Amino acid sequence: AGMHGYISFIFSNAIITEAHDKKQLVAYLSESSDSIVVLDYTLFDINGIDEFLIIARRFPSVHWILFSNELSDNFMRRISAECNISMILKETSADEIHCALRCACHGERFICHQIANMLIQTPERRELSNNLTPTETDILRLIAKGMTVKEIASERISSIHTIVTHKKNIFRKLGINNVYEATKYALRAGLVEIVEYYI
Structure with a gap:
Protein backbone atom coordinates (compact mmCIF):
# COMPACT_ATOMS: atom_id res chain seq x y z
CA ALA A 1 0.00 0.00 0.00
CA GLY A 2 2.86 2.35 0.81
CA MET A 3 4.53 1.72 -2.54
CA HIS A 4 1.18 2.27 -4.31
CA GLY A 5 1.02 5.63 -2.58
CA TYR A 6 4.53 6.62 -3.66
CA ILE A 7 3.89 5.61 -7.27
CA SER A 8 0.52 7.38 -7.45
CA PHE A 9 1.99 10.52 -5.87
CA ILE A 10 4.95 10.73 -8.27
CA PHE A 11 3.26 9.44 -11.43
CA SER A 12 -0.41 10.33 -11.35
CA ASN A 13 -1.12 8.61 -14.70
CA ALA A 14 0.72 5.38 -13.91
CA ILE A 15 -1.07 2.10 -14.57
CA ILE A 16 -0.45 -0.14 -11.56
CA THR A 17 -0.94 -3.89 -11.90
CA GLU A 18 -0.29 -6.43 -9.15
CA ALA A 19 1.13 -9.88 -9.82
CA HIS A 20 0.66 -12.46 -7.09
CA ASP A 21 3.12 -15.06 -8.37
CA LYS A 22 5.88 -15.65 -10.91
CA LYS A 23 3.53 -17.04 -13.57
CA GLN A 24 1.27 -14.00 -13.40
CA LEU A 25 4.27 -11.63 -13.49
CA VAL A 26 5.70 -13.28 -16.61
CA ALA A 27 2.26 -13.14 -18.27
CA TYR A 28 1.98 -9.39 -17.56
CA LEU A 29 5.50 -8.69 -18.82
CA SER A 30 4.84 -10.68 -22.00
CA GLU A 31 2.03 -8.21 -22.76
CA SER A 32 3.83 -5.07 -21.60
CA SER A 33 7.58 -5.62 -21.57
CA ASP A 34 8.43 -1.90 -21.20
CA SER A 35 7.53 -1.75 -17.52
CA ILE A 36 8.91 -1.05 -14.08
CA VAL A 37 8.59 -3.95 -11.66
CA VAL A 38 8.74 -3.29 -7.92
CA LEU A 39 9.40 -6.68 -6.38
CA ASP A 40 9.80 -7.95 -2.84
CA TYR A 41 12.10 -10.78 -3.87
CA THR A 42 11.91 -12.61 -0.55
CA LEU A 43 8.11 -12.87 -0.64
CA PHE A 44 7.85 -14.02 -4.26
CA ASP A 45 7.91 -17.60 -5.58
CA ILE A 46 11.24 -17.26 -7.38
CA ASN A 47 13.60 -20.19 -6.83
CA GLY A 48 16.89 -18.39 -6.31
CA ILE A 49 18.96 -15.68 -7.91
CA ASP A 50 19.69 -17.62 -11.10
CA GLU A 51 15.99 -18.02 -11.89
CA PHE A 52 15.41 -14.34 -11.15
CA LEU A 53 18.22 -13.32 -13.51
CA ILE A 54 16.80 -15.57 -16.25
CA ILE A 55 13.46 -13.77 -15.95
CA ALA A 56 15.14 -10.33 -15.82
CA ARG A 57 17.21 -11.06 -18.93
CA ARG A 58 14.17 -12.42 -20.76
CA PHE A 59 12.67 -8.92 -20.55
CA PRO A 60 15.64 -6.57 -21.15
CA SER A 61 13.49 -3.42 -21.44
CA VAL A 62 12.03 -3.94 -17.95
CA HIS A 63 13.57 -2.03 -15.07
CA TRP A 64 13.44 -3.85 -11.74
CA ILE A 65 13.34 -2.34 -8.26
CA LEU A 66 14.03 -4.94 -5.59
CA PHE A 67 12.35 -3.69 -2.44
CA SER A 68 13.05 -5.89 0.55
CA ASN A 69 14.70 -6.12 3.94
CA GLU A 70 16.23 -9.60 3.80
CA LEU A 71 18.55 -9.57 0.78
CA SER A 72 21.69 -11.60 1.46
CA ASP A 73 25.18 -10.16 1.06
CA ASN A 74 25.96 -12.56 -1.80
CA PHE A 75 22.66 -11.76 -3.54
CA MET A 76 23.27 -8.01 -3.40
CA ARG A 77 26.80 -8.39 -4.75
CA ARG A 78 25.64 -10.46 -7.71
CA ILE A 79 22.75 -8.13 -8.49
CA SER A 80 24.99 -5.04 -8.24
CA ALA A 81 26.55 -6.01 -11.59
CA GLU A 82 23.16 -5.78 -13.37
CA CYS A 83 22.51 -2.32 -14.83
CA ASN A 84 18.70 -2.62 -15.02
CA ILE A 85 18.11 -3.73 -11.42
CA SER A 86 17.80 -1.22 -8.59
CA MET A 87 17.92 -2.17 -4.92
CA ILE A 88 16.30 -0.44 -1.97
CA LEU A 89 15.54 -1.63 1.55
CA LYS A 90 12.23 -1.33 3.37
CA GLU A 91 13.85 1.00 5.91
CA THR A 92 15.14 3.22 3.09
CA SER A 93 14.09 6.88 3.38
CA ALA A 94 11.16 8.25 1.38
CA ASP A 95 13.59 10.43 -0.62
CA GLU A 96 15.56 7.40 -1.72
CA ILE A 97 12.39 5.50 -2.67
CA HIS A 98 11.33 8.49 -4.78
CA CYS A 99 14.81 8.58 -6.38
CA ALA A 100 14.65 4.86 -7.17
CA LEU A 101 11.27 5.27 -8.90
CA ARG A 102 12.40 8.31 -10.87
CA CYS A 103 15.66 6.63 -11.90
CA ALA A 104 13.75 3.57 -13.08
CA CYS A 105 11.55 5.78 -15.29
CA HIS A 106 14.70 7.13 -16.93
CA GLY A 107 16.22 3.67 -17.36
CA GLU A 108 18.82 4.29 -14.66
CA ARG A 109 19.82 2.03 -11.81
CA PHE A 110 19.54 3.16 -8.19
CA ILE A 111 21.15 1.53 -5.16
CA CYS A 112 20.20 2.90 -1.76
CA HIS A 113 22.95 4.32 0.46
CA GLN A 114 22.87 1.46 2.94
CA ILE A 115 23.45 -1.18 0.25
CA ALA A 116 26.01 1.00 -1.55
CA ASN A 117 27.99 1.40 1.68
CA MET A 118 27.91 -2.35 2.28
CA LEU A 119 29.19 -3.01 -1.26
CA ILE A 120 32.02 -0.51 -0.84
CA GLN A 121 33.12 -1.34 2.70
CA THR A 122 33.09 -5.12 2.64
CA PRO A 123 34.00 -6.39 -0.81
CA GLU A 124 33.42 -10.07 -1.43
CA ARG A 125 36.64 -12.02 -1.28
CA ARG A 126 36.98 -15.12 -3.35
CA GLU A 127 40.08 -17.14 -2.69
CA LEU A 128 42.33 -16.84 -5.73
CA SER A 129 43.51 -19.98 -7.41
CA ASN A 130 46.60 -21.25 -5.62
CA ASN A 131 48.16 -21.68 -9.05
CA LEU A 132 48.30 -17.93 -9.72
CA THR A 133 51.67 -16.35 -9.00
Whole structure:
Protein backbone atom coordinates (compact mmCIF):
# COMPACT_ATOMS: atom_id res chain seq x y z
CA ALA A 1 0.00 0.00 0.00
CA GLY A 2 2.86 2.35 0.81
CA MET A 3 4.53 1.72 -2.54
CA HIS A 4 1.18 2.27 -4.31
CA GLY A 5 1.02 5.63 -2.58
CA TYR A 6 4.53 6.62 -3.66
CA ILE A 7 3.89 5.61 -7.27
CA SER A 8 0.52 7.38 -7.45
CA PHE A 9 1.99 10.52 -5.87
CA ILE A 10 4.95 10.73 -8.27
CA PHE A 11 3.26 9.44 -11.43
CA SER A 12 -0.41 10.33 -11.35
CA ASN A 13 -1.12 8.61 -14.70
CA ALA A 14 0.72 5.38 -13.91
CA ILE A 15 -1.07 2.10 -14.57
CA ILE A 16 -0.45 -0.14 -11.56
CA THR A 17 -0.94 -3.89 -11.90
CA GLU A 18 -0.29 -6.43 -9.15
CA ALA A 19 1.13 -9.88 -9.82
CA HIS A 20 0.66 -12.46 -7.09
CA ASP A 21 3.12 -15.06 -8.37
CA LYS A 22 5.88 -15.65 -10.91
CA LYS A 23 3.53 -17.04 -13.57
CA GLN A 24 1.27 -14.00 -13.40
CA LEU A 25 4.27 -11.63 -13.49
CA VAL A 26 5.70 -13.28 -16.61
CA ALA A 27 2.26 -13.14 -18.27
CA TYR A 28 1.98 -9.39 -17.56
CA LEU A 29 5.50 -8.69 -18.82
CA SER A 30 4.84 -10.68 -22.00
CA GLU A 31 2.03 -8.21 -22.76
CA SER A 32 3.83 -5.07 -21.60
CA SER A 33 7.58 -5.62 -21.57
CA ASP A 34 8.43 -1.90 -21.20
CA SER A 35 7.53 -1.75 -17.52
CA ILE A 36 8.91 -1.05 -14.08
CA VAL A 37 8.59 -3.95 -11.66
CA VAL A 38 8.74 -3.29 -7.92
CA LEU A 39 9.40 -6.68 -6.38
CA ASP A 40 9.80 -7.95 -2.84
CA TYR A 41 12.10 -10.78 -3.87
CA THR A 42 11.91 -12.61 -0.55
CA LEU A 43 8.11 -12.87 -0.64
CA PHE A 44 7.85 -14.02 -4.26
CA ASP A 45 7.91 -17.60 -5.58
CA ILE A 46 11.24 -17.26 -7.38
CA ASN A 47 13.60 -20.19 -6.83
CA GLY A 48 16.89 -18.39 -6.31
CA ILE A 49 18.96 -15.68 -7.91
CA ASP A 50 19.69 -17.62 -11.10
CA GLU A 51 15.99 -18.02 -11.89
CA PHE A 52 15.41 -14.34 -11.15
CA LEU A 53 18.22 -13.32 -13.51
CA ILE A 54 16.80 -15.57 -16.25
CA ILE A 55 13.46 -13.77 -15.95
CA ALA A 56 15.14 -10.33 -15.82
CA ARG A 57 17.21 -11.06 -18.93
CA ARG A 58 14.17 -12.42 -20.76
CA PHE A 59 12.67 -8.92 -20.55
CA PRO A 60 15.64 -6.57 -21.15
CA SER A 61 13.49 -3.42 -21.44
CA VAL A 62 12.03 -3.94 -17.95
CA HIS A 63 13.57 -2.03 -15.07
CA TRP A 64 13.44 -3.85 -11.74
CA ILE A 65 13.34 -2.34 -8.26
CA LEU A 66 14.03 -4.94 -5.59
CA PHE A 67 12.35 -3.69 -2.44
CA SER A 68 13.05 -5.89 0.55
CA ASN A 69 14.70 -6.12 3.94
CA GLU A 70 16.23 -9.60 3.80
CA LEU A 71 18.55 -9.57 0.78
CA SER A 72 21.69 -11.60 1.46
CA ASP A 73 25.18 -10.16 1.06
CA ASN A 74 25.96 -12.56 -1.80
CA PHE A 75 22.66 -11.76 -3.54
CA MET A 76 23.27 -8.01 -3.40
CA ARG A 77 26.80 -8.39 -4.75
CA ARG A 78 25.64 -10.46 -7.71
CA ILE A 79 22.75 -8.13 -8.49
CA SER A 80 24.99 -5.04 -8.24
CA ALA A 81 26.55 -6.01 -11.59
CA GLU A 82 23.16 -5.78 -13.37
CA CYS A 83 22.51 -2.32 -14.83
CA ASN A 84 18.70 -2.62 -15.02
CA ILE A 85 18.11 -3.73 -11.42
CA SER A 86 17.80 -1.22 -8.59
CA MET A 87 17.92 -2.17 -4.92
CA ILE A 88 16.30 -0.44 -1.97
CA LEU A 89 15.54 -1.63 1.55
CA LYS A 90 12.23 -1.33 3.37
CA GLU A 91 13.85 1.00 5.91
CA THR A 92 15.14 3.22 3.09
CA SER A 93 14.09 6.88 3.38
CA ALA A 94 11.16 8.25 1.38
CA ASP A 95 13.59 10.43 -0.62
CA GLU A 96 15.56 7.40 -1.72
CA ILE A 97 12.39 5.50 -2.67
CA HIS A 98 11.33 8.49 -4.78
CA CYS A 99 14.81 8.58 -6.38
CA ALA A 100 14.65 4.86 -7.17
CA LEU A 101 11.27 5.27 -8.90
CA ARG A 102 12.40 8.31 -10.87
CA CYS A 103 15.66 6.63 -11.90
CA ALA A 104 13.75 3.57 -13.08
CA CYS A 105 11.55 5.78 -15.29
CA HIS A 106 14.70 7.13 -16.93
CA GLY A 107 16.22 3.67 -17.36
CA GLU A 108 18.82 4.29 -14.66
CA ARG A 109 19.82 2.03 -11.81
CA PHE A 110 19.54 3.16 -8.19
CA ILE A 111 21.15 1.53 -5.16
CA CYS A 112 20.20 2.90 -1.76
CA HIS A 113 22.95 4.32 0.46
CA GLN A 114 22.87 1.46 2.94
CA ILE A 115 23.45 -1.18 0.25
CA ALA A 116 26.01 1.00 -1.55
CA ASN A 117 27.99 1.40 1.68
CA MET A 118 27.91 -2.35 2.28
CA LEU A 119 29.19 -3.01 -1.26
CA ILE A 120 32.02 -0.51 -0.84
CA GLN A 121 33.12 -1.34 2.70
CA THR A 122 33.09 -5.12 2.64
CA PRO A 123 34.00 -6.39 -0.81
CA GLU A 124 33.42 -10.07 -1.43
CA ARG A 125 36.64 -12.02 -1.28
CA ARG A 126 36.98 -15.12 -3.35
CA GLU A 127 40.08 -17.14 -2.69
CA LEU A 128 42.33 -16.84 -5.73
CA SER A 129 43.51 -19.98 -7.41
CA ASN A 130 46.60 -21.25 -5.62
CA ASN A 131 48.16 -21.68 -9.05
CA LEU A 132 48.30 -17.93 -9.72
CA THR A 133 51.67 -16.35 -9.00
CA PRO A 134 51.89 -12.90 -7.39
CA THR A 135 52.85 -11.48 -10.80
CA GLU A 136 49.82 -13.09 -12.46
CA THR A 137 47.56 -11.82 -9.67
CA ASP A 138 48.82 -8.27 -10.21
CA ILE A 139 48.39 -8.53 -14.00
CA LEU A 140 44.83 -9.84 -13.50
CA ARG A 141 44.11 -6.79 -11.35
CA LEU A 142 45.44 -4.46 -14.09
CA ILE A 143 43.38 -6.27 -16.75
CA ALA A 144 40.27 -5.79 -14.61
CA LYS A 145 41.03 -2.07 -14.33
CA GLY A 146 40.72 -1.88 -18.13
CA MET A 147 44.40 -1.61 -19.02
CA THR A 148 45.62 -2.91 -22.38
CA VAL A 149 48.52 -5.32 -22.76
CA LYS A 150 50.71 -2.43 -23.92
CA GLU A 151 49.74 -0.32 -20.88
CA ILE A 152 50.39 -3.21 -18.50
CA ALA A 153 53.80 -3.81 -20.08
CA SER A 154 54.67 -0.14 -19.60
CA GLU A 155 53.39 -0.15 -16.00
CA ARG A 156 55.40 -3.25 -15.10
CA ILE A 157 58.41 -2.36 -17.25
CA SER A 158 58.08 -5.63 -19.15
CA SER A 159 57.85 -6.62 -22.79
CA ILE A 160 54.47 -6.96 -24.48
CA HIS A 161 55.34 -10.59 -25.26
CA THR A 162 55.88 -11.32 -21.54
CA ILE A 163 52.50 -9.80 -20.59
CA VAL A 164 50.73 -11.72 -23.38
CA THR A 165 52.26 -14.95 -22.04
CA HIS A 166 51.17 -14.13 -18.48
CA LYS A 167 47.67 -13.29 -19.73
CA LYS A 168 47.36 -16.62 -21.54
CA ASN A 169 48.53 -18.46 -18.41
CA ILE A 170 46.01 -16.58 -16.22
CA PHE A 171 43.12 -17.41 -18.56
CA ARG A 172 44.17 -21.06 -18.72
CA LYS A 173 44.55 -21.43 -14.94
CA LEU A 174 41.23 -19.73 -14.15
CA GLY A 175 39.36 -21.47 -16.97
CA ILE A 176 38.23 -18.18 -18.50
CA ASN A 177 38.17 -17.06 -22.11
CA ASN A 178 38.10 -13.28 -22.28
CA VAL A 179 38.71 -9.98 -20.50
CA TYR A 180 35.04 -9.75 -19.41
CA GLU A 181 35.30 -13.05 -17.51
CA ALA A 182 38.67 -12.00 -16.07
CA THR A 183 37.11 -8.76 -14.82
CA LYS A 184 34.18 -10.59 -13.20
CA TYR A 185 36.62 -12.93 -11.45
CA ALA A 186 38.76 -10.03 -10.20
CA LEU A 187 35.70 -8.16 -8.92
CA ARG A 188 34.47 -11.18 -6.99
CA ALA A 189 37.96 -11.86 -5.67
CA GLY A 190 38.21 -8.30 -4.37
CA LEU A 191 41.19 -7.37 -6.55
CA VAL A 192 39.33 -4.27 -7.67
CA GLU A 193 36.46 -2.50 -5.94
CA ILE A 194 33.07 -2.31 -7.66
CA VAL A 195 33.16 1.49 -7.38
CA GLU A 196 36.68 1.62 -8.85
CA TYR A 197 35.55 -0.58 -11.74
CA TYR A 198 32.57 1.65 -12.60
CA ILE A 199 34.64 4.83 -12.39
